[in-house]
Ligand SMILES: Nc1ncnc2c1ncn2[C@@H]1O[C@H](COP(=O)(O)OP(=O)(O)OP(=O)(O)O)[C@@H](O)[C@H]1O
């Protein structure tokens with residue numbers, strides 16, 4: 445049995461978890477800074493790193509207590525070393541180094557995107573899901589990334605496509621800001637869309653030929669143009685200024701949200717389906733914050749003609765259990781980091 449303490453601090457969640465054999469979550473503690481950043485309409489990097497410093501010791505201790513695990517029972521310490529905000533990443537990496545050094549156990553640096561992908565390996569209830577058989581196709585859709593990845597085996601990745609401008613989650617966040625729905629935008633847009641007609645606006649879909657790349661900035665601008673028709677004011681600004689823009693209550697927020705959401709989901713599903721068929725994968729894995737989106741999950745399951753897996757909702761957005769899941773496979777094949785492990789803010793997903 446391999447018990448890994450995992451730490452995640454790449455953005456605005458301070459998180460720690462104890463994971464057994466890359467599958468069983470013994471604890472998954474997340475201290476979210478959401479309320480602090482909400483007033484800025486996005487993550488304020490300096491504030492985020494300071495909050496991580498304040499929270500990290502307690503979060504790690506809570507993870508061990510919840511898992512009923514003593515320091516001496518740990519086999520390794522895993523930590524996100526990129527991509528993310530430099531000051532935020534540094535807090536987690538230094539905490540992990542200190543613990544690994546003090547306990548004389550291996551330190552495993554994990555790519556945050558690999559963590560999102562491996563959230564699909566975590567067991568979330570008492571039943572055992574069927575094992576994942578390679579090759580699989582993964583759609584990683586988060587606040588900073590939109591990547592379509594062919595996963596040949598553990599740690600063997602082939603990037604088929606990625607966004608050439610905004611990430612899917614970023615588009616949700618920006619449209620939510622335009623509609624004054626708050627931060628983070630994804631859940632707010634999904635909620636607003638429930639009452640709306642997804643056919644009300646024929647927003648553009650960027651197909652980019654036959655490529656598996658994505659683009660969402662044109663869609664974002666199209667949404668802004670529609671809103672401007674109602675407000676005649678550019679409200680793509682700081683929320684405080686948007687509040688002064690006196691948005692007329694006649695804006696059909698639900699219809700815009702529903703039509704926008706449908707446009708994003710249409711493109712994500714069509715490209716994933718095409719790639720799944722082209723590479724004849726055994727199943728499709730969704731990962732990242734946007735994979736919490738109900739329309740995306742439902743449409744993907746209906747379209748792909750093969751099993752579609754997605755993490756439980758709590759494991760879609762940032763957490764440390766997913767870092768522990770990814771770290772396990774590195775641990776098994778001896779991918780151990782040196783004490784010179786440094787943060788890499790623009791780290792890409794690549795095979796080791
Ligand atoms: N139900 C939902 N529908 C659509 N988007 C959602 C939903 N829930 C969360 N999101 C989006 O997911 C994103 C957050 O996901 P995540 O925590 O994976 O991103 P991140 O860690 O900030 O970015 P990255 O993982 O790329 O570094 C936000 O953009 C948020 O709006």
Ligand SMILES: [Mg+2]
Nearest residue numbers: 586587761762
């Ligand atoms: Mg993330």
